[in-house]
Structure formats: structure tokens, C-alpha cells
Amino acid sequence: MAKLKVALYWAASCGGCEISILDIGAKILEFVEGADIVFWPAAMDFKYADVEAMEDDSIDVTLFNGAIRTQENEDVAKLLRKKSKVLVAYGSCAYEGCIPGLANVTDRKGIFERAYGTTPTTKNPKNVRPQTTTKVPEGELHLPEFYDTVKTLAQTVDVDYFVPGCPPTGEKTWEVLQAVLAGQLPEKGSVVGAGVKTVCDECPRTKNEKRIKEFYRPHLKIPEPDTCLLEQGIFCAGFATRDGCGAQCIQVNMPCRGCYGPPPQVIDQGAKMVSALGSIIDAEDPEEINRILDQIPNPISYFYRFGLPLSILRRRIMK
Amino acid sequence: MKRITVDPITRLEGHGKIEIFLDKAGDVANVYFQVPELRGFEKFCEGHPVEELPRITTRICGVCPEAHHMASAKACDAVYGVEIPSAGRKIRELMYSAFYVTDHATHFYILGGPDFVVGPEADPAQRNILGVIAKVGKEAGLKVINARHALHSVIKMLGGRTVHPVNALPGGVSKSINEEERQQIEAVAKEAVDFGQWSLKLFDDIVLANKQYVDLILSDAYAHQTYSIGTVDENNHINCYDGQLRVVDQQGKEFAKFWAADYQKHLEEHVEPWTYLKFPYLKKVGWKGLQDGPDSGVYKATPLSRLNAAEGMATPIAQEHYQRFYDTLGGKPVHATLATHWARLIELMYAAERMMELVQDPEITSPQVRTVPTETPREGVGQVEAPRGTLIHHYITDENGIVEKVNLIVGTTNNNAAICMSLKKAAQGVIKKGQKVSQGLLNLVEMAFRAYDPCLACATHSLPGQMPLTVEIRDHRRRLVETISRS
Numbered sequence: 001m002a003k004l005k006v007a008l009y010w011a012a013s014c015g016g017c018e019i020s021i022l023d024i025g026a027k028i029l030e031f032v033e034g035a036d037i038v039f040w041p042a043a044m045d046f047k048y049a050d051v052e053a054m055e056d057d058s059i060d061v062t063l064f065n066g067a068i069r070t071q072e073n074e075d076v077a078k079l080l081r082k083k084s085k086v087l088v089a090y091g092s093c094a095y096e097g098c099i100p101g102l103a104n105v106t107d108r109k110g111i112f113e114r115a116y117g118t119t120p121t122t123k124n125p126k127n128v129r130p131q132t133t134t135k136v137p138e139g140e141l142h143l144p145e146f147y148d149t150v151k152t153l154a155q156t157v158d159v160d161y162f163v164p165g166c167p168p169t170g171e172k173t174w175e176v177l178q179a180v181l182a183g184q185l186p187e188k189g190s191v192v193g194a195g196v197k198t199v200c201d202e203c204p205r206t207k208n209e210k211r212i213k214e215f216y217r218p219h220l221k222i223p224e225p226d227t228c229l230l231e232q233g234i235f236c237a238g239f240a241t242r243d244g245c246g247a248q249c250i251q252v253n254m255p256c257r258g259c260y261g262p263p264p265q266v267i268d269q270g271a272k273m274v275s276a277l278g279s280i281i282d283a284e285d286p287e288e289i290n291r292i293l294d295q296i297p298n299p300i301s302y303f304y305r306f307g308l309p310l311s312i313l314r315r316r317i318m319k
Numbered sequence: 320m321k322r323i324t325v326d327p328i329t330r331l332e333g334h335g336k337i338e339i340f341l342d343k344a345g346d347v348a349n350v351y352f353q354v355p356e357l358r359g360f361e362k363f364c365e366g367h368p369v370e371e372l373p374r375i376t377t378r379i380c381g382v383c384p385e386a387h388h389m390a391s392a393k394a395c396d397a398v399y400g401v402e403i404p405s406a407g408r409k410i411r412e413l414m415y416s417a418f419y420v421t422d423h424a425t426h427f428y429i430l431g432g433p434d435f436v437v438g439p440e441a442d443p444a445q446r447n448i449l450g451v452i453a454k455v456g457k458e459a460g461l462k463v464i465n466a467r468h469a470l471h472s473v474i475k476m477l478g479g480r481t482v483h484p485v486n487a488l489p490g491g492v493s494k495s496i497n498e499e500e501r502q503q504i505e506a507v508a509k510e511a512v513d514f515g516q517w518s519l520k521l522f523d524d525i526v527l528a529n530k531q532y533v534d535l536i537l538s539d540a541y542a543h544q545t546y547s548i549g550t551v552d553e554n555n556h557i558n559c560y561d562g563q564l565r566v567v568d569q570q571g572k573e574f575a576k577f578w579a580a581d582y583q584k585h586l587e588e589h590v591e592p593w594t595y596l597k598f599p600y601l602k603k604v605g606w607k608g609l610q611d612g613p614d615s616g617v618y619k620a621t622p623l624s625r626l627n628a629a630e631g632m633a634t635p636i637a638q639e640h641y642q643r644f645y646d647t648l649g650g651k652p653v654h655a656t657l658a659t660h661w662a663r664l665i666e667l668m669y670a671a672e673r674m675m676e677l678v679q680d681p682e683i684t685s686p687q688v689r690t691v692p693t694e695t696p697r698e699g700v701g702q703v704e705a706p707r708g709t710l711i712h713h714y715i716t717d718e719n720g721i722v723e724k725v726n727l728i729v730g731t732t733n734n735n736a737a738i739c740m741s742l743k744k745a746a747q748g749v750i751k752k753g754q755k756v757s758q759g760l761l762n763l764v765e766m767a768f769r770a771y772d773p774c775l776a777c778a779t780h781s782l783p784g785q786m787p788l789t790v791e792i793r794d795h796r797r798r799l800v801e802t803i804s805r806s
Contacts, residue, residue: 016381099378111359138340252479
């Protein structure tokens with residue numbers, strides 16, 4: 001049997017997804033026995049021209065991580081879509097926009113003003129901004145356009161599968177790679193490499209009825225070791241987050257922030273959190289309810305940490 | 320003018336592109352190193368609760384999230400004016416040391432090392448970690464993979480996750496360790512010390528024993544006379560987690576020494592329109608463009624510059640190698656960019672020894688690992704030595720700890736000017752008129768940036784993307800003559 005041809009690519013992201021692939025450890029050797037990696041810029045010397053020269057559909061599977069932030073991200077997404085039989089949105093950025101997607105509360109102008117203008121160490125008397133085309137004495141130089149809005153991979157090209165997680169854990173990545181090798185991927189459009197319940201279902205802490213009178217920010221309260229963090233008033237997104245990570249943040253006493261995305265049947269992870277809050281706040285008086293809700297310091301930060309571009313909100317309205 | 324484009328440049332973290340312009344005669348006229356990405360953390364972190372930034376800014380870089388996590392947590396400590404318990408500080412440094420070993424190993428074996436182990440002009444299909452394994456043997460390859468794996472398990476135990484740990488928060492860390500966990504970490508620390516010595520031996524056997532490589536390292540094409548910066552302890556020994564920033568000049572003489580809180584007095588950043596990445600420089604010297612020498616504020620922040628900026632290593636085995644490094648390369652300071660690979664392994668050795676010291680510290684299992692802040696938050700600076708250079712997080716908040724302003728000076732960004740200069744010089748050194756520009760020659764150019772282990776994901780926090788390399792060759796009329804890729 002011919003070896004599978006696999007590509008890995010990194011768009012607007014941090015590189016953690018690439019490290020998570022290395023996190024499968026010695027199994028990477030097992031993987032490359034069954035698959036040839038034909039493009040992986042972070043680790044191998046193949047160039048865009050190599051990919052352009054490939055026949056359409058000649059890559060069996062591409063694991064694409066990163067959101068779409070620039071023209072270059074979009075161009076490579078389209079190129080790899082054309083060259084790949086199966087395109088996987090690997091990790092939270094490609095799937096739902098993730099932390100880079102928090103930039104959808106601002107736009108290019110806002111980001112450029114801060115980065116190249118008002119940061120205190122920036123000295124820029126002529127108010128220079130990076131340009132898509134710059135004339136230099138030797139010729140012209142080009143930069144890809146920086147977009148106003150961060151998009152997910154599926155908002156840009158057709159995607160076959162989604163792997164959640166920031167980043168996906170090594171164990172779950174290995175499950176996905178094994179399914180790739182064995183040709184046992186489920187129906188198109190599925191979320192793979194994760195469970196079908198919520199983080200609460202894999203959390204070892206004891207859960208009772210949740211009746212919350214006060215919220216505490218994580219640095220202001222040392223939690224009891226064995227009780228549900230949310231019951232103790234530390235906002236934890238586990239109940240609105242797909243399982244698969246092993247409740248790993250909670251194991252070191254820190255609340256879940258939702259990086260595995262919405263559980264099955266939930267369209268908008270943040271809306272799910274907001275609606276659940278209504279049922280757990282222990283107050284009747286509207287003023288008292290408002291006082292408790294005001295203890296949530298920033299709804300985007302708590303409810304849409306990883307999924308703003310995928311959410312119904314998408315971004316702040318452009319003027 | 321003839322033009323060569325390398326796009327994307329490969330075996331690095333992030334995106335990048337190199338444009339080489341040749342003059343009429345066919346010699347290198349100029350080289351541009353462009354970073355085509357930015358993400359905007361300095362803007363979109365505004366409005367978030369400050370204690371969440373150690374969990375948000377990790378996503379600047381998934382290769383060195385521990386560095387951002389620590390710098391961010393230290394900035395938060397400063398924002399709240401909170402003194403963290405001694406055991407909490409030690410757990411942070413223990414995790415950071417484990418991270419340093421694995422991160423430097425990632426660079427040496429996966430990103431930069433293949434150039435030496437497999438060969439700088441080898442078949443590009445072999446010039447990667449799999450080629451390294453083919454050359455040094457599967458057993459040795461497994462040793463590298465297993466060492467990384469064990470160290471990541473320590474990071475997970477302490478920080479909750481192998482990538483993007485979450486345990487550091489304003490006032491300390493969220494979890495202490497018990498004796499059983501301590502023993503597991505101690506076993507990994509012992510392996511790490513062995514791994515460090517084994518790696519240095521490998522470097523001896525493969526690189527230093529090969530005269531051609533030593534000549535390459537010492538060749539003028541890979542040298543620059545710049546300032547060097549690094550963090551030192553009270554004895555002017557390297558410390559990666561905490562200390563003062565020390566700058567030495569081209570001769571190794573101390574130029575400045577300061578706490579990170581004063582960084583604005585010493586560092587400034589320049590903007591060019593053809594790259595998304597800014598150019599930091601020493602404020603007191605000034606920006607004079609892409610040039611080296613004492614009148615140019617360009618500095619380097621790399622393992623090599625940390626060795627240059629310090630007066631020694633705080634642990635015995637690393638100190639031995641520190642001595643040998645300077646004895647072999649002709650005394651202090653060393654400006655040979657490719658010697659950075661060796662310096663990186665000496666730091667790996669130090670981090671492994673430091674990990675051992677910390678895990679054997681009787682206080683490390685203390686349950687007192689965090690203090691709940693009580694002061695009104697306002698402003699703070701946190702700094703660590705990231706593997707790729709000094710890293711500064713600076714936050715200003717309102718009285719509720721909601722972020723108003725963020726400024727970041729990130730490891731690789733420090734080296735932007737130096738990388739640009741190194742690429743130009745290397746290109747001028749290896750590309751000669753009338754000679755065919757082969758992929759092997761281009762890789763010799765790429766080696767000039769790879770020595771910096773550039774992390775353009777980090778560097779472009781304020782911008783986004785990946786750093787593979789394309790070379791476009793343009794003739795003197797600026798027509799594209801040839802695009803060279805590695806096929």
C-alpha cells in the first residue's frame with residue numbers, strides 16, 4: 001500500500017499545535033512509517049513552490065492549525081484545500097478562532113495604532129506603518145494584507161473535520177493520527193479527537209447543587225481542593241465545554257476557560273454560559289442579581305475566550 | 320536587479336521571508352528579512368482582568384508559553400505589589416528550568432541541529448529531525464524524544480498542561496507538590512543532567528571535531544560586533560527566571576545594568592514599513608540603521624549574548640563548559656553567530672543542573688505557595704530570559720485590575736536587526752557572481768537566522784503568521800529572474 005501523504009501547516013496561531021504533535025513522543029516514528037510528511041514548514045525544508053507544484057488532491061490529509069488573519073493565511077488555506085483530499089481544522093484557532101480571535105473586539109487600525117504608535121517604547125516620529133507594498137532602492141517589497149477580522153478556517157474554505165483544543169492534547173492527537181492512518185475517519189463535518197460530553201463529566205471534583213452568592217477572581221480565593229470550583233464561586237467554564245482534555249487545568253486548581261469549545265448540540269458556547277448563570281445565581285432581587293453578575297469582570301474574557309470568531313457575535317460592529 | 324526570494328523560510332517558529340537583491344555584476348546588493356505576520360496582543364489584551372493575562376499571553380507562543388506565562392505572572396505580582404512565598408517562587412523556577420531544557424533541545428535537535436548533524440548542503444528531504452535520527456541512530460533519536468517527553472510531563476505535573484501551563488497567578492502558583500511528585504521530578508532532573516552532558520559530547524563529536532564546521536562557525540560571514548544583553552544574578556552569573564539585565568559592549572565591557580522596571584530608560588523600538596516586526600535598540604546609543612559597532616544601538620539577546628553578558632554560570636558542569644567555550648573560540652566576547660548553537664547547549668546544561676538544585680531544595684514541598692494580593696493594583700513590569708532573548712511584559716490596570724495598557728518586548732524581536740544583518744552578511748559571503756545559487760547555498764544563508772532560533776510567532780504577537788523561507792532573485796532591472804525553493 002502506498003504511504004499516506006500528510007501536510008501540516010501553521011497560519012495565525014502560536015505554534016502550540018505543532019508542539020502538541022511532537023507531544024505524541026516516540027509515536028511520531030510510528031506515524032512516519034505509515035505516512036510521508038510532504039509539507040511542514042516548522043520542521044522541514046519544503047516551500048510554497050513545492051506545494052504549488054503538486055497535483056490537486058494529491059495530499060491525503062492536511063492538518064491545518066491557526067486562524068485566518070492575513071492574506072497569506074487565506075492564500076495558503078485555499079492552496080492546501082485544493083491540494084488535499086481531506087482538510088482538518090486542527091486546534092482551537094482553525095476551529096473557532098481562539099485567542100487571536102479576541103482581536104475581533106478591535107480592527108487593523110486599532111492594532112496598528114497601538115503596536116506601531118502608542119506603545120511607550122516605540123519611537124516612530126514619522127508615524128510609519130507597515131505597508132503591503134514598499135519601494136526600497138533595490139525594488140519593491142511586499143507584505144500580506146492584515147485583515148480587520150479574524151476568521152476561522154471553515155469561514156474561509158470547506159473543512160472536512162475539526163479537532164478542538166488549545167492545543168489538542170498529545171493523547172487525543174495520537175487518536176486522530178491513528179484514525180487517519182487506518183482510514184477510519186467518521187462522517188464529514190465531525191468533531192474528532194474529543195468527547196461528546198462536557199469537562200464536568202471528566203472533572204474529579206465533587207459536585208453538589210450550585211447556588212452562588214459571590215463570584216471570586218481566581219487570584220483572590222484559594223479554593224478547597226476537592227469541591228467544584230464553580231460552587232466555590234470561581235467561574236469555571238467546564239459545564240459549557242466539550243470534554244477530551246482530562247480537566248487538566250482544574251487538576252492544578254485553576255478554572256476551565258473553555259478551550260475545547262462548545263459541547264455537542266451547543267451552537268454558541270458563551271450563550272450557553274450566560275443562560276446557565278441565570279439558574280445558579282442564588283438571589284431573587286434584581287439588584288442583588290446585578291451585583292453578583294458585576295463580579296464577572298469581562299464577559300468576553302470569561303465566555304468567549306476561545307470562540308469569538310465562531311460565535312454568533314463574531315466581532316465588534318465595524319463603524 | 321536580480322532577486323532571490325526564499326519563502327517560506329523553514330525550521331523556525333513562525334513565518335518569514337528573505338529577499339536577496341543582486342547587482343548588475345551578480346553580487347549581493349542587499350537582503351531584506353521580512354516578517355509577514357502580526358496578531359495584536361498589545362491591543363486586544365486591553366479590558367481583560369489582569370490575572371487572566373498569564374493564561375492569554377501564553378498564546379503569543381506555543382513553543383515558549385512558559386516564558387510568557389512567567390513574565391506575565393511576574394508583571395501581575397508587580398501590578399498587585401505582592402511578595403510571593405519562597406516555595407512558590409521556587410516552583411515557578413523549577414518549571415521554568417524544565418522548560419528551558421526541553422526548549423533548547425527542541426531547537427538543537429529539530430530546528431537548528433540538522434544543519435550540522437545531517438550537513439548544511441545535504442538533501443533538503445533529509446535535513447530534518449528524521450535525518451538526524453537516520454544519522455545518529457534510532458536509539459539516540461529516542462533518547463532525545465524521551466527526554467523531551469519526560470520534561471513535558473514535569474511541566475504538566477506543575478503547570479497542568481504540557482503546552483500553555485496555567486499554574487502561575489498573581490501571588491504565586493496554584494498548586495504545591497508533595498514528596499512523591501518531588502521524587503518523580505528528581506528522577507527526570509537526573510536524566511536531564513545526563514542528557515545535557517550527552518548533548519555537549521555529541522556537539523564535540525559532530526561539530527567541534529570537524530574542522531570544516533569550526534571554520535564555518537568562525538568565518539567572518541557569520542560574525543557581527545554588537546552589544547549583548549542578558550539577565551544575571553548578584554554574582555553576574557546567568558539566571559533565566561530573575562535578576563538584573565546586563566548589557567556589555569563589543570569588547571565585553573559592562574555598558575548598562577538595570578532592573579526590568581526601568582526598561583523604558585534603556586530600550587526603544589524602531590518601525591520600518593516593509594516588515595510587521597519592530598526593531599528594538601539601546602536608547603542611549605540610538606537607532607543608526609542596520610549596522611553593527613559601538614555607535615549603533617543594535618544588540619543581540621541570544622544564548623550567545625547571555626554568555627557574553629555574564630561572568631560565568633551558577634552551576635559547576637555548565638561553568639566548566641563556559642570556560643572551554645571561550646578558551647576554544649579565542650576569548651570573550653564571542654561574536655560568531657553560529658557559536659550560538661554551542662552556547663544554547665551550555666545553557667541547557669545549566670538549566671538541568673538548576674532543576675536538580677531546586678528539586679532537592681527542602682522547601683520545594685512546602686504547601687505555602689501563594690499569597691492572596693491585598694494591595695490596589697496599578698502598574699507592573701515582569702521579565703524573564705526567554706530562550707530566544709529577554710522578554711518583558713508591562714501592564715497598567717485600573718483600580719479593579721482591569722487591563723488598560725500592555726507593552727511587550729519579546730525574545731526574538733530583540734534580535735530583528737541582528738538577524739537582518741546576519742542574513743545580508745551570510746548572503747554576501749556565500750553567493751558569488753557567476754555562480755549558480757543552489758539550495759545548499761541558500762541553506763547556508765538560512766543558517767544565519769536559524770542560529771537565533773527565531774520565534775516569529777512570539778515576535779509577531781503584535782502581528783500573526785509562519786516563518787518558512789523563499790528566495791526570489793531579481794536582476795538589476797528588478798525583474799524576477801528566478802524563485803528558488805528547496806525542491
